[in-house]
Amino acid sequence: MSLNMPLMMLVINVSIVAVLWFGGLQSWNGSLPVCQLIAIINYITQLLMSILMLSNMLTFFSRAKVSADRENEVFSTISEITDVDSAKKDSIHHGRIVFDNVSFSYGSTDDNLVLDGINFTAEPGETMAILGATGAGKSTLVSLIPRLYEVSSGSITIDGSDTRKIALEDLRRRRxxxxxxxxxxxxxxxxxxxxxxxxxxxxxxxxxxxxxxxxxxxxxxxxxxxxxx
Incomplete structure (x- = not known):
């Protein structure tokens, strides 16, 4: 694709030079009027510009292919977070959330914990604010509730049921x-x-x-x- 534009400009300029060279000789000999030579140059320029626009479309096709490959890669990815065989349904009624000594790291072998030993209880109807600097793990903590991430240790329960034992569809539709x-x-x-x-x-x-x-x-x-x- 990087050679597309220089190559096409070379073809356009060489074509115009060829028309001027051969057409100029015929015009000099009187076999080709100047007005016809100018018309030929205009036609050749329009034709080559159309070819240039067509070649530029190859760049868009190339970008579209890369984007499509990436989308297919995402769609074919199998989530590591799945339901257990005995996943519960309709176990959430009030919404009492309990974090029991929850720790989390983004890598399974990563010792650098994003969250370490988190304990709190959010009662139904209660408003709770979690404050911290950028990168402190606020969004990560909230993402653990619907199991967008899996806790590394500890447990999160909703109405007494561990989120890992609640059906994902039911867990994510009820929040x-x-x-x-x-x-x-x-x-x-x-x-x-x-x-x-x-x-x-x-x-x-x-x-x-x-x-x-x-x-x-x-x-x-x-x-x-x-x-x-």
Whole structure:
């Protein structure tokens, strides 16, 4: 692809020089009027420009292929976090979350723990703020609840059930997650509110739109002015 533009410019310039050389000799001998020579040059330039634009499309095809290969690689990736054989369903009713001596590191053999010995309890209806400097592990801690990451040691329980023994679909459908950076997808606001739960009724969509950031709504993924961990 790096040779595409220089090669095409060389072809264009050589073609114009060839037309001027041979056409100029014929015009000098009187067999080719100057007006026709200029017309030929214009036609050749338009033709070569079209070929140049076509060659530039090869660059877009190359980029598209790389992007498609990357997407297929992501889609074919098998998650390391899966349900156990005895995964529970409908075990979350109130939402009492307990962190019991939770530690986490991004590598299985990494001794540099991001979280080390975390203990706290979040009662239903309670608002809890987790403060810390950038990179302290706030987002990582929250991501452990829906098992976007797996704890290295310790346990996280919801209503007394270990999250590792709760079915992933049930675990992730029964919590709301407001990202730090809100993203709107193309479509209506209603479609964006329904993103996490396409089958939601209009009443549930309106309830989510009016919902206060201090509460919890099941499976609602919607941009909100509040920030809560």
């Amino acid at each position: 709301g997650y407001v990202m730090q950076q809100s993203i709107l997808f193309s479509g209506t606001i209603r479609d964006n509110i329904r993103y996490g739960r396409p089958e939601a009724t209009d009443e549930e969509v309106e309830q989510a739109a009016d919902f206060d950031c201090a509460g919890v709504i099941n499976s609602a993924n919607y941009p909100h002015h509040g920030r809560q961990y």
